[in-house]
Amino acid sequence: MEILKISLAFFKIGIVAFGGGWSVVGLIKQEIVPSWMSVDAFSSLIAIAQSTPGPIALNAATLVGWQKAGFFGALAATFSVIAFPLLAMSLTLAFSRYIPIKKDLADESLRSGSMAMIIMTLWTLLPQNTIPMPWIFALASFGITAFTQINGVWVILGSGAINMLLGLLP
Amino acid sequence: MKIPSRKNGAKKTTKKTEPTPLRIFLTLAQINTLTLGGGYVIVPVIGNSFKKQGWIDEEEFYRIFSRAQVFPGPIALSTSFLCSYKIAGVKGAIAAVLGVVLPPFIALILVGGFISLYGDTELFKRFLKGAGAVVPGLVGSMLWKTAKNRKWTTRALIEVGLLTILLVLFPSAAFFILIGGIVVIYLGRLIWKS
8 A cells, every 4th residue: 555655656746857856856745744754854865865876856766665665665666756757758759740839838838847846845945943053054055066066965975974973072 | 298199099989889778778877877966967978978889969969858858757867768769769768768767776775775774873863864954955056056047037937936836835736736837837838929
C-alpha cells in the first residue's frame, strides 16, 4: 500500500517537474511533508539528493522510496517519477505532426510556471523561526552560490562538515 | 620554448565511433556517475561528449536541448532521450534512459544503506542538519539566476505573480494549480498577442 501511495505521489511530481530540479522541490515537499517525514528530515534529504550524482527529482524519489519501503519502494518511486516524462516524449515523437503546440509560447508559459514553483519552494523552505543559525547558513550559501562559480555541492558538503565540527566543540 | 603540437593526440580525442546502444549507455552512465550539480551543469558535458564521438553536431544538440525543455522531468534525461533517439533510434533512447537512471539509483541505494547504518549517530545527524540548512539558500540562488536570465515583460510578471500567490495560498492544490495555470498562461499568450 505504502509503495502504491509513494508511486502515485511521484508520478504526479513527474508530470509537473518543469524547469530544472529546484523548482520541483516545493512540490515534492507538498506531497511528502508532513505525512511521511518532518521538514528538517526533508531538507537533509534534498541536500543528499543534490550532492549525489544524478537529477535531484530522481534522487529524491529513490531516497524517499528507500526510506519508506526498501529496495522495491526505491525502484517504484524512481520509475514513477520518470514515467510521465518518458510517455510524453514518446507520444510526441510518434505524433508530433498532429500536435499543434507553438514551441516559443509553450516555452514562455513553462518559464512562468517554473518560476512560480521556485518561489513557492523557497517560501516553504525558509526557516520557520528566528533562531539565527539556520538563517546564517541559508544566507551564506545564497551569497556563495548566487555570486560565485562555486558548485552548490561543495556548499552542501562544507556546511555539513562545519556543523559537524561545531558539535565537537566543548 | 614552443611545445610541439600533437596532432595525433588531438585526433584521438575526436575519434568517431558508431553510436551503438551500448556505447550510448556507457557514455551517459559515466557522465552521470562523475558529474555533480544539476541538469544545467550536466547537459553541456553530455553535448561535448556526443560531439567528440562524432554523433551529433553542437547546433543540433542545443536545438534538441531547447526542445527538451518543453517536457517535464529532469532535463538531463529528456535531452539524452531525444538526442539518442535521433542518433540511434528506439534502442538508443532506451539505452539513454538506463544510462541516466541506473548510476544515481545504485549510488542512492548505497547512500540509503549508509544512512540506515549510521543515520542515528549524533555526528552524522549534525552533518545532515548542516547540509540541509543551506538548501533554502541554494533555492534562492537558483531563483536569482533564473530571474536574472529572463526577459521580463509586464505579462510575465503578472503570470508569475498570480501563479505564486495561488500556490502559496493553496499549497495542497499545487499540482492542479500548476497544470491549470500553465495551460491558462499558454492559451492567454495564444489568444492575446501583445
